Amino acid sequence: MPTISAFYGILIKMYFQDHAPPHFHALYADAEALIDIRTLTVIEGQLPRRANALVLEWAQEHRAELMEDWKLCEMRQAPRKIRPLP
Template sequence: MPTICYFYGIAIQMFWNDHAPPHFHALYGEDEAVIAIETLTVMRGGLPRRALALVIEWAEQHRSELMENWELCRVHEMPRQILPLR
């Protein structure tokens, strides 16, 4: 699973040919959340409150890039790196 971004100890990853709806995985320490790109809601798992807030803030800034990466993954192409949260 490629890591497309890393910031404040949080890794953002996407799987190739993953199931719908479009989503990404956010990992922080032992915690993992699967987050829907369209709604930015947690579909599965969870993160500490502050880490989740950072992930949502980042995803709001990069939603179109996340969707582009989702489409790349669906056709088994390498997703592009996305800038970290500043």
């Protein structure tokens, strides 16, 4: 599962040929959440409140890039890195 971004101890990853809906995995310490790219809602799992807020802020800024990476993963191509939060 390629890591496409990392910031404040949070890893953002995508699986090759993962199931719909388009989503990414956010990992922080022992917590993991799957975030729907289109709606930016948690579809599975849970993150601490602050980590979740940072992930959603980042995803809002990079939604188009996330969709491009999702399409690459669907085709079993390596996703591109996405700039982290400053």
